[in-house]
Amino acid sequence: MALLETHDLVAFYGDFQALYGIDTYVDEGETVAIIGANGAGKSTFLHNITGLHAGAGEAVQFDGRPVGHLPAAEIVKLGIALVPEGRRLFPSLSVEENLLIGAYGQKKTGHWTLETIFELFPVLRQLRRSPATSLSGGQQQMVAFGRALISNPRLLLCDEVSLGLAPTVIKDIYEALPVIKESGASIMLVEQDVQRALGVADRVYCFMEGRVTLSGHPSEFDHATIRSAYFGT
Template sequence: MALLETRDLTAFYGDFQALFGVDLTLQEGETVAVIGANGAGKTTLMRSVSGLIRQTPGMVRLDGREIGALPADEIMAQGVAMVPEGRKLFPSLSVEENLLMGRHRRKVNGPWSLDSVYRLFPILKERRNQPGTALSGGQQQMVSIGRALMSNPRVLLCDEISLGLAPVVIRDIYAAFPRIRETGASVIVVEQDIGQAMKVADRVYCMMEGRVTLSGRPDELSREAIHDAYFGAAA
């Protein structure tokens, strides 16, 4: 049984349909990357899994339990945490206060605490009393990841965490992923950067126009197949 699964997942914004029958699985201890261009439906998929877009119950399952209709706070309480696109830090709170917000809903013991987040991202300890939004973009992304980890999630959803960041910053952020996986979290990473996705993922899903167009292990997917699935095959 998959840890997390979507079955024939659809999603709408009013009358506009954004997802069309998306099937995805995440196994225990696995990292899955979801790639695709802008507008492919990647963020809508993450919002649907995390409960920000409510679904039919059976369209999203955690450990076989139907969670698609649950609100976001209940899904987080069950162990699914999201690092949202754009970071979404609280501007009135310090770095440390932003981190502490991550544990308010999920009351479990686990490997992640303020101390372990500070060991993962030492710069945050130095800046812990500064406003979260006063940090650089990369440091804000570290706060956003740390806030999600503070809930000790079983599933960590990372939506476009490299967007707008310099390559050296992206490298530093992704260098933390082995440690995150060592603590038992399974990860879904949404990325536009195909190369970065291939480096970290056990399996890859490519989306285009709200549909999965290709899936497989990185070493099984040819560059041509990925290009066609990402942009559409030439007519």
């Protein structure tokens, strides 16, 4: 049984259909990448899994039970955490306060604590009392990761974590992924940077205009196949 499964997942914004029957799964311990152009439906997909976009019903199963009807706070308690697109930190709160918000109301314990997050991203230890707004984009992204990890999720969803960051900073962020995987979490990574996603993923799905256009192991695909699935050309 997969840890996460979506079956025929559809999503609407009013009359506009954003997802057309998405079938995916993530096995325990896997790192799965979702690639696709702007507007392909990647964030909508993650929001359906995390309860931020209501109405997924039976189409999303986590650990063998439907979760599509649950509110976001319940989903976190079950062990799904999101590193959202654009990071969405609380600007007036300190680094440490932002991290602790991720643990608020959670009973689950595990590998991830303030201490282990500071080991993963040492720069955050020095900045722990600083307001989130005073941080660089890369440092803010580290806080967003830490805030998700501190709930000790079984599945970590990451939405375009490299967007707008310098290559050296992206490298630092991506080097954290194997450590997170080692801690026992499964990872679903949404990315527009195809090469980077394929470099870390065990499996990949490509989305285009609300549909899965390609799925399988990164080694199965050549450039032309990926280009066609990504751009439809």
